[in-house]
Amino acid sequence: xxxxxxxxxxxxxxxxxxxxxxxxxxxxxxxxxxxxxxxxxxxxxxxxxxxxxxxxxxxxxxxxxxxxxxxxxxxxxxxxxxxxxxxxxxxxxxxxxxxxxxxxxxxxxxxxxxxxxxxxxxxxxxxxxxxxxxxxxxxxxxxxxxxxxxxxxx
Numbered sequence: 001x002x003x004x005x006x007x008x009x010x011x012x013x014x015x016x017x018x019x020x021x022x023x024x025x026x027x028x029x030x031x032x033x034x035x036x037x038x039x040x041x042x043x044x045x046x047x048x049x050x051x052x053x054x055x056x057x058x059x060x061x062x063x064x065x066x067x068x069x070x071x072x073x074x075x076x077x078x079x080x081x082x083x084x085x086x087x088x089x090x091x092x093x094x095x096x097x098x099x100x101x102x103x104x105x106x107x108x109x110x111x112x113x114x115x116x117x118x119x120x121x122x123x124x125x126x127x128x129x130x131x132x133x134x135x136x137x138x139x140x141x142x143x144x145x146x147x148x149x150x151x152x153x154x
Contacts, residue, residue, distance in 0.1 A: 005065035077107035078147025085147035
C-alpha cells in the first residue's frame, strides 16, 4: 500500500527541517561547498560537493508528496562509443544500492534515486549525499575514458 501523500503544511515543515539539516551538514562536512535552495517555490535544494576525480558534484534534492528524489548530473552524452559507455554505466548499477545510472535529457548520464519521506532524518540525507559523492568519484574517470576518449587524446 502506498504511503498517504503529505499535506502542503507537512511538506513545508519537512522542507524547513531538511534546510536545517543541510545547514548543519555543511558546517560539519568540508566536502559540502555550498547549499542553495530553489527560490522558485519548488521544494528543492542544490548541494555542491568537492571532489578529486571530478572537481565538483552537485546533488539535487527535490521534496515530493511521498518521496525525496535525488539526482546528480554525471556526464553529457558520449562522443565516442555510446554503446560501450551506457553498457558500462548499466553494469555499474549492479553494485549500487539506492541509486542508479539513468539516461536523462539530451542523452546525458545521471545518478538518480528516491527515498520515502516517512522517517526521513538528517542521517539519511547525509547518507544520500555520501552515496552520490562516492559513486561519482568511483565511476567518473572510467566513464569519461570510454565516452570521451577522442577528446581526451587531444
